Amino acid sequence: MSAPVYQKTVSAPVNIAVIKYWGKRDVGLNLPSNSSLSVTLSQNDLRTLTTASCSAAFEEDSLWLNGAMESMCESPRLSVCVRELRKSRLELEAKNESLEKIANYKLRVVSENNFPTAAGLASSAAGFAAFAQAICALYELPWTPTELSRVARQGSGSACRSLFGGYVSWEMGEQPTGADSVAVQVAPVEHWPEMRVAILVVSAAKKGVSSTAGMQATVATSSLFAERARNVVPQRMVEMKNAIRARDFASFAQLTMKDSNQFHAVCLDTTPPIFYLNDTSRAIIRAVESINSSVNGYAAAYTFDAGPNAVIYFLEKDSDLVLTTLRSVTQNAEGWEKADFKPVESSEFLNLEPTVIDTISSGVSRVILTRVGDGPQVLPDTESLVDTQGNPKL
């Protein structure tokens, strides 16, 4: 009889920051130079599905990512997460005799995204969140998401924010150990469920500087970065939380756009300069400004992470206007076939130069439409990515 295989399957969401994380005060512990705040996106459209399994029969810790096996011990960031979770399971087993002694079994973790990696979306947050959450569930650790966020953070900083649904802050903390550098829910989905999201995937010739290398170059060389981290972001965190609590989209939008721009500004103030925005990104910014001008206010807010893709937030009530405009400038992009909105007469509001439209149209390859969503879910074994022997279902 073969050794039993223990397993748990979870899904975890992508999150997109509206107050940006950029810069570490401690690289080893993934402690940030400033707090950040994000919106969790719906797992119906973007999610990582992960099964964590363990068994006396497994010979090494291993990870299967989108069908390819990787050794877990080669990733120090994964190893540190596993070490902490395993240690906690051991303590739990020591305290509770009735628990199975599985802590020292080798782990096999199988993970898949429901969106193409080629889309260039930052999937590491969802990936590390799912990884930590799956092992936490497998080990039956009685942790809150905030407690688990301390572990996930060490895998990938922004992963900690994917442990909650809705609107989530990552409080930078003060302790050198990072014990207080954790994620906290600002508001659940239900508080402001009308928040919608359009992601414009921009084809880039090549990925730019990796974010870990980039952020440390900024910390080391930008003479404006310290001002941002020390004085600007703390104030914006307060304002953004207030905007979310008050469901004040105008303030949310202004802060989101300002903070995206400032993040890219400190990238440009880095030596050598880091550029993530390209001409397509800049043209999308103009299109969003045009949408906002047409309503004499704020119907949409752009934000850009470490790449040229645009993420555009808007409210349900403005979706016809926003999506009509976006579709009119991204006719060639995949993804519109699933869109559900009522086109409005675009000539009334669209005041864009032809070169702006051409630049967007030729640069955007795909559109992903989604909305604010829930945090990680523990799923029934029917969703498992391993068979009863613990072999990945490929």
Add this chain to the structure above:
Amino acid sequence: MSAPVYQKTVSAPVNIAVIKYWGKRDVGLNLPSNSSLSVTLSQNDLRTLTTASCSAAFEEDSLWLNGAMESMCESPRLSVCVRELRKSRLELEAKNESLEKIANYKLRVVSENNFPTAAGLASSAAGFAAFAQAICALYELPWTPTELSRVARQGSGSACRSLFGGYVSWEMGEQPTGADSVAVQVAPVEHWPEMRVAILVVSAAKKGVSSTAGMQATVATSSLFAERARNVVPQRMVEMKNAIRARDFASFAQLTMKDSNQFHAVCLDTTPPIFYLNDTSRAIIRAVESINSSVNGYAAAYTFDAGPNAVIYFLEKDSDLVLTTLRSVTQNAEGWEKADFKPVESSEFLNLEPTVIDTISSGVSRVILTRVGDGPQVLPDTESLVDTQGNPKL
């Protein structure tokens, strides 16, 4: 017999800042938020030629710019310069009985650039410098360039730096009147005559935000701008002066590139964000980085003003390397036919991605090769742009 026409003809140079002027603390007086520093370019390649004339026969103050007449009183910036210069001439005439009484004669100023306006080069500095210098010469005002810079500054801020050759600072000053906001020569051409310049003219679909509007938007909305103006630039002014005095190209280059990037960073930190760099500009930055990597140091330094054109500084001794590289990526550009350099084997040092080369090659329409040069010159009447009746020679 017709009334006599008095006239003087001068030429004035373009200057390109290496520590950037961006932001006014007083818009009316053109007082800057921070000091700046520039290199004056040779008038052999880029200059404004201006004849100032006056006569009892003229009926109004008028200005002919590149063949088109403009009313001077419609430009408050020109009017303020004229008013100050006229007032000083009046005082001079009051003190010296032997002087002709020409101060109250109407002025006719004729001005031409020796480079195409279509090149999109900031010509207002040379234009206002020549304007002020020509009237100053016509009125025989015994002013030093620094004294004249106070007047030219009110026409166009950066014009004050075009009143000197070589390396020039514009000291921001402290007085509310602007009396101490003047240009000063840091070093003459002869101190460091080896400085050469390549301007890569980038075709832009449309000029972006005007610099006056842009800089005030930055002052009003960027949360990083004050840090730049208060703390970063004062330090860089000291370092840049030291670099020039020591003829230390490595420091000159580093500061030049950092300050260009920081200027564009605060533009990006403005609401709405201001973009002057485009994909071609960014690709040129990568090409310059590649040149510098090939020498494990600094052979070239880029800087960008309020537009996508690149200005690249380098030393005579590195001109073969720099120009070979630049020519290899701008094959389609006009202007190389006049270049005088010995091509070096580019495969040794050029490590650029094809997309970078394509982007530069398709974006750069013209190359202007020049060097550091002298300040304004008073020219003989044979160079005059008006005939003996004061009519523009068109």
